[in-house]
Amino acid sequence: MKTLRDILYNVSIREVHGSTDTTVKSLSIDSRAIGQGDAFIAIKGVHADGHLFIEKAITQGAAAIICEEMPQNLANGVTYVLVNSSATAAGIIAGNFYDNPSHKLRLVGVTGTNGKTTIATLLFRLFSKLRYHCGLLSTVQNQIGDKVVPATHTTPDAIHLNALLAEMVDEGCEYVFMEVSSHAVHQQRIAGLKFAGGIFSNITHDHLDYHKTFDEYIRVKKAFFDGLPQTAFALTNLDDKRGNVMLQNTRAKKQSYSLKTVADFKGKILENNLTGLVMTVNEKEVHFRLIGEFNAYNLLAVYGAATLLGQDKDEVLQALSDLSGAEGRFDYITSANDRIIGIVDYAHTPDALLNVLATIKNLRKGNEQVITVVGCGGDRDTAKRPVMAAVATEHSDKVILTSDNPRSEDPVAIIQQMEAGIPVHQKKKSLSITDRKEAIKTAVSLANPEDIILIAGKGHEKYQEVQGVKHPFDDKQVLREILELMGK
Ligand SMILES: CC(=O)N[C@H]1[C@@H](OP(=O)(O)OP(=O)(O)OC[C@H]2O[C@@H](n3ccc(=O)[nH]c3=O)[C@H](O)[C@@H]2O)O[C@H](CO)[C@@H](O)[C@@H]1O[C@H](C)C(=O)N[C@@H](C)C(=O)N[C@H](CCC(=O)O)C(=O)O
Numbered sequence: 001m002k003t004l005r006d007i008l009y010n011v012s013i014r015e016v017h018g019s020t021d022t023t024v025k026s027l028s029i030d031s032r033a034i035g036q037g038d039a040f041i042a043i044k045g046v047h048a049d050g051h052l053f054i055e056k057a058i059t060q061g062a063a064a065i066i067c068e069e070m071p072q073n074l075a076n077g078v079t080y081v082l083v084n085s086s087a088t089a090a091g092i093i094a095g096n097f098y099d100n101p102s103h104k105l106r107l108v109g110v111t112g113t114n115g116k117t118t119i120a121t122l123l124f125r126l127f128s129k130l131r132y133h134c135g136l137l138s139t140v141q142n143q144i145g146d147k148v149v150p151a152t153h154t155t156p157d158a159i160h161l162n163a164l165l166a167e168m169v170d171e172g173c174e175y176v177f178m179e180v181s182s183h184a185v186h187q188q189r190i191a192g193l194k195f196a197g198g199i200f201s202n203i204t205h206d207h208l209d210y211h212k213t214f215d216e217y218i219r220v221k222k223a224f225f226d227g228l229p230q231t232a233f234a235l236t237n238l239d240d241k242r243g244n245v246m247l248q249n250t251r252a253k254k255q256s257y258s259l260k261t262v263a264d265f266k267g268k269i270l271e272n273n274l275t276g277l278v279m280t281v282n283e284k285e286v287h288f289r290l291i292g293e294f295n296a297y298n299l300l301a302v303y304g305a306a307t308l309l310g311q312d313k314d315e316v317l318q319a320l321s322d323l324s325g326a327e328g329r330f331d332y333i334t335s336a337n338d339r340i341i342g343i344v345d346y347a348h349t350p351d352a353l354l355n356v357l358a359t360i361k362n363l364r365k366g367n368e369q370v371i372t373v374v375g376c377g378g379d380r381d382t383a384k385r386p387v388m389a390a391v392a393t394e395h396s397d398k399v400i401l402t403s404d405n406p407r408s409e410d411p412v413a414i415i416q417q418m419e420a421g422i423p424v425h426q427k428k429k430s431l432s433i434t435d436r437k438e439a440i441k442t443a444v445s446l447a448n449p450e451d452i453i454l455i456a457g458k459g460h461e462k463y464q465e466v467q468g469v470k471h472p473f474d475d476k477q478v479l480r481e482i483l484e485l486m487g488k
């Protein structure tokens with residue numbers, strides 16, 4: 001078992017009360033999970049201040065407290081450690097507690113507004129196909145080889161993150177691919193991790209409820225690259241306006257990919273249809289099963305990262321050409337009778353929605369209608385609501401605005417905020433139906449043979465979250481059932 005002294009290695013400490021010889025059984029940033037002999041790390045959060053739960057943690061048996069403010073009354077037999085940043089300390093302590101697993105494998109982080117799950121999942125599948133033992137930390141799920149561990153966050157908190165990495169090391173994983181969300185960077189969930197590489201996909205408006213301004217959101221994403229070591233690579237998308245800025249201050253080896261300009265990894269789309277993409281990648285012609293221009297970017301990022309990790313270029317392209325995308329990302333079905341195409345996609349930002357609709361437009365053969373069902377999440381960025389409705393109506397023939405995880409908010413009010421973004425001349429194209437199942441039913445009833453129905457925003461999610469309760473809901477399954485029921 002480790003002592004407090006062991007796990008405080010490299011933590012910037014201001015003051016200690018008590019003995020650091022105390023042994024520590026387990027760690028938590030949540031007082032509710034504290035048991036006898038554990039260390040509790042008090043973090044100031046968005047909703048609460050962890051320091052308010054120090055006493056509770058001690059009542060539950062905490063042997064050590066790591067905090068930014070010393071409590072006035074100190075309990076006997078408990079060691080208190082005052083640090084500058086509890087959140088940063090949590091990352092370093094978790095690393096020490098789990099024997100710094102990120103140093104024992106090659107960890108690659110993916111950041112950006114859209115494409116993280118797709119890129120991380122493709123890298124995991126590619127390296128597994130190349131016969132490596134791999135780990136994955138993603139929005140859809142975490143994976144240790146074939147074993148699936150459900151994900152609660154895109155990037156777990158520092159303690160769960162290091163615990164998962166340690167399990168991956170124990171299972172013999174050599175490579176781990178993880179999503180690095182902007183929340184995770186800002187909350188120091190990745191503090192103390194050693195990365196072998198970092199990938200930037202793109203940045204567009206999202207999460208401004210949390211980061212407040214777009215500049216601050218950019219700064220937070222950039223901080224991930226600023227923190228990479230010299231031994232790592234930093235791979236950026238040159239076609240994104242902020243692609244260069246991201247790498248401005250990194251010590252890592254700068255690398256780039258692009259469809260439009262000279263780059264280390266250069267692609268060109270030759271064909272883009274429902275059977276996939278035909279591209280040249282650094283002059284080599286390849287067919288991929290993934291659909292849409294945005295996936296051409298994701299594929300280039302994956303190809304670049306795999307090459308930088310030392311894999312053979314031809315083997316990588318061969319293995320990549322056979323891979324399909326992550327669940328709920330341009331996931332499509334065709335109905336039995338009317339050959340209606342149903343597409344389920346996780347587009348939950350204006351940019352992602354625009355990309356998906358542009359891709360669909362490219363796939364249209366004739367006068368098929370595009371019918372879009374879309375909503376916006378509650379307790380999330382409100383600025384994107386009117387914009388997403390505007391994008392949907394501009395690029396679809398019919399739009400049904402509906403609910404997408406209203407959480408603590410009134411679903412009708414969210415839909416009204418979306419409606420406000422639709423220009424008057426487009427209003428007749430849109431309908432609002434709060435119940436998502438009814439909305440999908442209406443889309444199906446409006447569809448003629450060969451029309452395309454896009455159900456956006458929830459992708460792989462299997463629930464609809466209303467007032468803290470997650471009700472089972474699966475867009476793809478609901479769509480499939482309704483198409484069958486209506487005999488379409
Ligand atoms: C806004 C946000 O990011 N919130 C995260 C944050 O919570 P918070 O700051 O609200 O925490 P808090 O409730 O204020 O509590 C502060 C501290 O007191 C502790 N506490 C609290 C109560 C108690 O009784 N005892 C106790 O010890 C808490 O454990 C915490 O350490 O820290 C928590 C612990 O790490 C996270 O679980 C929580 O994620 C919430 C659930 C969440 O919804 N996060 C989303 C927005 C998020 O992180 N999303 C990104 C991805 C987005 C994307 O992919 O685009 C992600 O990486 O998943």
Ligand SMILES: Nc1ncnc2c1ncn2[C@@H]1O[C@H](COP(=O)(O)OP(=O)(O)OP(=O)(O)O)[C@@H](O)[C@H]1O
Pocket residue numbers: 112113114115116117118119139154179201202294295297298328329330345346347348351352353355356459
């Ligand atoms: N490279 C890309 N550029 C723009 N849009 C993309 C890109 N890749 C995927 N998308 C769109 O964004 C949606 C989300 O993709 P993905 O899940 O890969 O991103 P993410 O960054 O992991 O999102 P989240 O932050 O919610 O976890 C997809 O369903 C697709 O519509």
Ligand SMILES: N[C@H](CCC[C@H](N)C(=O)O)C(=O)O
Pocket residue numbers: 139154348376377378380404405457458461
């Ligand atoms: N990772 C994103 C996912 C949004 C998905 C959408 N379905 C919603 O619930 O808003 C978030 O937590 O903001």
Ligand SMILES: [Mg+2]
Pocket residue numbers: 116117138139140154179
């Ligand atoms: Mg994701």
